[in-house]
Amino acid sequence: MDFIQFIKIIMPLTLASAAPIISTSLGGLFSERSGVVNIGLEGLMMIGAFTSATVTVLVEPSLGVLSPWVGIIAGIIAGGLFSLIHAYVSINLRADQVISGTAINLLAGGLTIYLCQIIFNQQRTRTFLYGIKKQEIPFLSDIPLIGDAFFSKVHITSFIVILLAIIVWYVVFKTPFGLRLRAVGEHPGAADSMGINVYRMRYIGVILSGLFAGLGGSIMVLSQDIQYTHMSIHGTGFIALAALIFGKWHPIGVLGAGLFFGFSQALGVIAFQVPFLSKLPYEFFWAFPYVLTIIALVVFSGKSAGPRAIGKPYDKGER
Amino acid sequence: MKKALSLLLVSILVIGLLAGCAEKYSEDVSFRVGFVTDTGGIDDKSFNQGTWEGVQKYAEENKWKEGRQYKYIQSNEEADYIPNLSAFGDDNYNIVIAAGFLFGDSMTEVAPQYPDTNFTIIDMVVAQPNVASVVFAEEQGSFLVGVAAARATKTKKVGFIGGVDFDLIRKFHAGFAAGVHSVDPTIEVIDQYAGDFGNPGLGQQIASTMYDQGVDVIYHAAGGTGNGAINEAKGRRENGEDVWVIGVDKDQYEDGKMADGKSAVLTSMMKRVDVAAYNMIQAAKDGKFPGGEIIALTLADDGVGIPEENPNLDKAVVKEIEDYKKKIVAGEIKVPATMDELADFIK
Numbered sequence: 001m002d003f004i005q006f007i008k009i010i011m012p013l014t015l016a017s018a019a020p021i022i023s024t025s026l027g028g029l030f031s032e033r034s035g036v037v038n039i040g041l042e043g044l045m046m047i048g049a050f051t052s053a054t055v056t057v058l059v060e061p062s063l064g065v066l067s068p069w070v071g072i073i074a075g076i077i078a079g080g081l082f083s084l085i086h087a088y089v090s091i092n093l094r095a096d097q098v099i100s101g102t103a104i105n106l107l108a109g110g111l112t113i114y115l116c117q118i119i120f121n122q123q124r125t126r127t128f129l130y131g132i133k134k135q136e137i138p139f140l141s142d143i144p145l146i147g148d149a150f151f152s153k154v155h156i157t158s159f160i161v162i163l164l165a166i167i168v169w170y171v172v173f174k175t176p177f178g179l180r181l182r183a184v185g186e187h188p189g190a191a192d193s194m195g196i197n198v199y200r201m202r203y204i205g206v207i208l209s210g211l212f213a214g215l216g217g218s219i220m221v222l223s224q225d226i227q228y229t230h231m232s233i234h235g236t237g238f239i240a241l242a243a244l245i246f247g248k249w250h251p252i253g254v255l256g257a258g259l260f261f262g263f264s265q266a267l268g269v270i271a272f273q274v275p276f277l278s279k280l281p282y283e284f285f286w287a288f289p290y291v292l293t294i295i296a297l298v299v300f301s302g303k304s305a306g307p308r309a310i311g312k313p314y315d316k317g318e319r
Numbered sequence: 320m321k322k323a324l325s326l327l328l329v330s331i332l333v334i335g336l337l338a339g340c341a342e343k344y345s346e347d348v349s350f351r352v353g354f355v356t357d358t359g360g361i362d363d364k365s366f367n368q369g370t371w372e373g374v375q376k377y378a379e380e381n382k383w384k385e386g387r388q389y390k391y392i393q394s395n396e397e398a399d400y401i402p403n404l405s406a407f408g409d410d411n412y413n414i415v416i417a418a419g420f421l422f423g424d425s426m427t428e429v430a431p432q433y434p435d436t437n438f439t440i441i442d443m444v445v446a447q448p449n450v451a452s453v454v455f456a457e458e459q460g461s462f463l464v465g466v467a468a469a470r471a472t473k474t475k476k477v478g479f480i481g482g483v484d485f486d487l488i489r490k491f492h493a494g495f496a497a498g499v500h501s502v503d504p505t506i507e508v509i510d511q512y513a514g515d516f517g518n519p520g521l522g523q524q525i526a527s528t529m530y531d532q533g534v535d536v537i538y539h540a541a542g543g544t545g546n547g548a549i550n551e552a553k554g555r556r557e558n559g560e561d562v563w564v565i566g567v568d569k570d571q572y573e574d575g576k577m578a579d580g581k582s583a584v585l586t587s588m589m590k591r592v593d594v595a596a597y598n599m600i601q602a603a604k605d606g607k608f609p610g611g612e613i614i615a616l617t618l619a620d621d622g623v624g625i626p627e628e629n630p631n632l633d634k635a636v637v638k639e640i641e642d643y644k645k646k647i648v649a650g651e652i653k654v655p656a657t658m659d660e661l662a663d664f665i666k
Binding site for chain 2: 005008009012013016017064065113121122123124127129130131133134135153220223224225226227229231232234236265266269270272273282283286
């Protein structure tokens with residue numbers, strides 16, 4: 001395998017595994033920027049993945065090729081609705097946000113399998129015929145060299161997610177809404193005194209996290225799996241959480257962190273087939289993504305840039 | 320309103336009575352079968368489902384009723400294994416069946432506490448006097464799908480994806496490579512172990528890398544991780560590439576179905592856990608339960624093999640596989656089960 005071929009193989013793999021991480025991580029960004037820790041991203045992904053797979057299977061006979069897209073929209077909505085539980089518990093009831101998030105994860109794992117049992121009479125959804133397929137991106141895939149590496153045999157959803165990261169950056173840092181969201185996460189008391197409705201902003205933050213995590217879960221199951229099972233998400237929500245911290249709660253940082261995690265996983269896979277690397281033992285490559293992550297965290301660590309009021313419930317009377 | 324309601328209730332009663340009359344099940348409860356699933360669930364399309372089908376087949380033939388002569392308990396987490404196995408022991412079930420290596424430790428612990436109960440573990444060995452361990456000659460079945468792969472490849476490169484690297488999965492690997500080699504020694508077999516049975520994304524990436532390097536048939540022995548490989552094969556076939564994937568444990572033809580109704584799954588290496596369950600129930604019923612023994616189901620017992628229906632295989636290839644099967648059963652071919660034996664085989 002020469003270098004050009006190596007790049008051609010690894011880039012599409014990186015994009016494929018990075019997309020769900022980035023999407024979910026952007027969701028976490030909205031929630032945490034508004035001051036609500038969301039450890040329930042994994043569970044929200046499961047809900048999104050389950051819903052999109054189920055809807056895809058159910059509408060396939062009538063909608064055909066369109067069905068995964070209908071599935072994705074359903075998955076996004078389901079993620080948003082499910083996140084309302086987290087929003088209500090942690091904003092209105094002022095419960096511990098970590099515990100609420102953990103409850104979301106546990107609940108989602110059980111609930112999705114239970115619903116599969118009811119709908120499909122088995123502990124997983126039926127296999128879908130139409131998923132999100134790898135494809136050539138029109139025009140861009142014709143660019144020499146770059147076209148082959150970045151725009152050929154890729155999922156269109158990967159580029160949608162990258163575009164979303166840029167939009168999120170604009171929204172969070174360049175609009176009044178973004179300013180309010182960040183203010184609520186930094187100093188809710190001050191924001192409140194300026195007439196910003198803290199509860200409303202936090203609700204919006206958490207619901208957006210549900211929508212994005214739902215999208216991440218949908219992309220993951222429809223592009224990588226053949227059905228939703230209890231293994232479909234396998235910890236990606238937590239990796240997204242790590243990417244959020246690694247990316248310092250910044251959309252472009254999150255984009256970079258997601259691509260980095262995707263790349264290191266892909267490298268772990270592909271290294272077996274690079275002649276001089278394949279002499280090393282298997283275990284080396286399995287540990288590889290994690291070792292790279294630790295190294296990167298050490299190298300890039302510095303002042304933590306998390307929102308200051310993160311994890312603290314806001315009590316209006318307590319000023 | 321009241322009248323309508325009472326009419327409804329009466330009619331339900333009558334229907335209930337009629338249904339009662341139609342009882343066609345046996346009343347004899349002197350012999351009962353219990354089955355404990357692992358966390359995969361009763362309909363995992365794999366071991367649990369297969370074993371349960373074997374139990375059901377036996378039950379149907381003997382007019383048993385679920386819940387009366389046979390039933391299963393679902394394990395929702397690994398901590399449930401011991402209580403679930405014990406529950407059947409406490410109820411004096413005659414035979415208690417579990418499938419998969421996950422049950423190794425729990426069965427070792429539970430079996431000695433119920434010395435009068437016959438325990439069966441499928442696809443794992445537990446050394447207890449009242450446990451029958453049923454294992455499979457996976458290398459023989461894998462040899463057959465290796466023949467299919469060798470006949471299907473046009474690039475002369477085939478791939479093997481293993482779940483976790485240990486002796487059991489190496490049996491699949493060795494048998495598969497031997498099967499390929501027997502048809503055409505010039506075909507290259509590329510292998511990779513995922514290190515995980517439950518990561519579809521990883522399976523997809525490994526498959527993608529292999530296909531990109533010219534492999535056109537992949538055999539996976541990787542459970543959920545293999546689902547990703549099936550996804551990759553589906554996607555590529557729909558984009559017009561002539562690639563295949565070979566399923567494992569159960570007939571995975573349905574899993575590879577694409578929009579045009581065809582499947583990307585060439586064939587599957589089936590472990591007939593249903594045969595194992597059926598045979599053990601029969602043995603226990605006849606009082607010939609092989610407690611403490613290891614029973615290896617081979618091609619000769621139809622314990623492993625390819626599905627009966629193979630829409631993606633030519634008749635000639637199916638015929639050739641049949642011929643190889645006969646040779647293996649007759650002992651003319653000794654299929655290697657380890658990498659060392661494979662090296663000797665290839666020489």
